[in-house]
Amino acid sequence: MRGDAARGGPSDGAFIELDRVEKVFDVRRRTGFLKRERRRVRAVDDLSFTVARGETVGYIGPNGAGKSTTIKMLTGILTPSGGRLRVAGIEPSRERTRLAQRIGVVFGQRTTLWWDLPLVDSYRLMHRMYRIPDARYRANLDRLVEHLDLGPLLDTPVRQLSLGQRMRGDIAAALLHDPEVLYLDEPTIGLDVISKARVRDFLRELRDERGTTVLLTTHDLQDIEQLCSRVMVIDHGRLMYDGPLAGLHEAGESERILVVDLDRELPPVDAPAPARVVKVEGPRQWLAFPSSVSAAPLVARIAAEYPLVDLSVREPDIEAVIARMYAGQGNRAASRPPTSIA
Numbered sequence: 001m002r003g004d005a006a007r008g009g010p011s012d013g014a015f016i017e018l019d020r021v022e023k024v025f026d027v028r029r030r031t032g033f034l035k036r037e038r039r040r041v042r043a044v045d046d047l048s049f050t051v052a053r054g055e056t057v058g059y060i061g062p063n064g065a066g067k068s069t070t071i072k073m074l075t076g077i078l079t080p081s082g083g084r085l086r087v088a089g090i091e092p093s094r095e096r097t098r099l100a101q102r103i104g105v106v107f108g109q110r111t112t113l114w115w116d117l118p119l120v121d122s123y124r125l126m127h128r129m130y131r132i133p134d135a136r137y138r139a140n141l142d143r144l145v146e147h148l149d150l151g152p153l154l155d156t157p158v159r160q161l162s163l164g165q166r167m168r169g170d171i172a173a174a175l176l177h178d179p180e181v182l183y184l185d186e187p188t189i190g191l192d193v194i195s196k197a198r199v200r201d202f203l204r205e206l207r208d209e210r211g212t213t214v215l216l217t218t219h220d221l222q223d224i225e226q227l228c229s230r231v232m233v234i235d236h237g238r239l240m241y242d243g244p245l246a247g248l249h250e251a252g253e254s255e256r257i258l259v260v261d262l263d264r265e266l267p268p269v270d271a272p273a274p275a276r277v278v279k280v281e282g283p284r285q286w287l288a289f290p291s292s293v294s295a296a297p298l299v300a301r302i303a304a305e306y307p308l309v310d311l312s313v314r315e316p317d318i319e320a321v322i323a324r325m326y327a328g329q330g331n332r333a334a335s336r337p338p339t340s341i342a
């Protein structure tokens, strides 16, 4: 029990709650000398979900799907056009300052640090801005500096930090005031493999040791694979999928690939449906077949009828799975264009 009632949180375990939330933007566009067109862009449409305390949830979707708009509503920067939204029992747009004490936000593409100041000066400013009690500030800073390996960087001006160092600096800044929920918008964007691994290791610790609730927006599916047991996919402002990562494969009707090496170049093998040859390169052939079907009969048939030398089965690429899901379900959503008003 982490004192929900004392801190004014909801009692049913749902820490983030969205009920039929929508956000509509009015956009004016010049279409002629004196002509303006007013368009209504429905960035978030009838969106409902809950996130329990301590969950780490991946929030993914293609460009323009509505992810940032959702995060901005969750922080109170934007006010929903309709529906009901609560974080820790607070309506974000009405009580933005009170909520700020309980949330942390990291935007991978933007820094919240002061560009010309040494890193530690940004932390001192946040100490005051968030009115963090001295002892707590000191303890949190020590812990974050140690876990994110920031010691040698504290006196370096932010503009001189590498992208990976700056990202670690930003994550520490977002956590100095001990928020219960952390929104991460593309935290590994542009980072090299080692920096990505460091950020992911730290986020795993945060989840496992401190039970922080994390909503993670990313285009890097390894972030999701390594950190999230649950993933929500949004497209055209609507929730397309909510469940375990493994379930995405089914939702996307994913396929596995059987790669066979024959002892010589041959025409495409005669594969039993639904398997089919998708590529031939010299003696190597690639066959796609549904993930839900066993590879054994297909392998047996090819081994019996062709001069098989070697084979391997490749698991589906998660990015391709999501793309297929968009192709199937997204078309339906896309058939609802943004409302245009003359």
Ligand SMILES: Nc1ncnc2c1ncn2[C@@H]1O[C@H](COP(=O)(O)OP(=O)(O)OP(=O)(O)O)[C@@H](O)[C@H]1O
Residues within 6 Å of the ligand: 025, 026, 027, 041, 042, 043, 061, 062, 063, 064, 065, 066, 067, 068, 069, 070
């Ligand atoms: N302030 C705004 N005014 C008008 N339209 C907006 C505004 N902010 C977002 N939109 C529109 O709302 C839709 C959703 O945008 P949003 O930025 O939430 O998507 P996203 O999923 O975060 O995309 P990305 O992955 O590219 O960051 C887009 O069509 C976008 O053009």
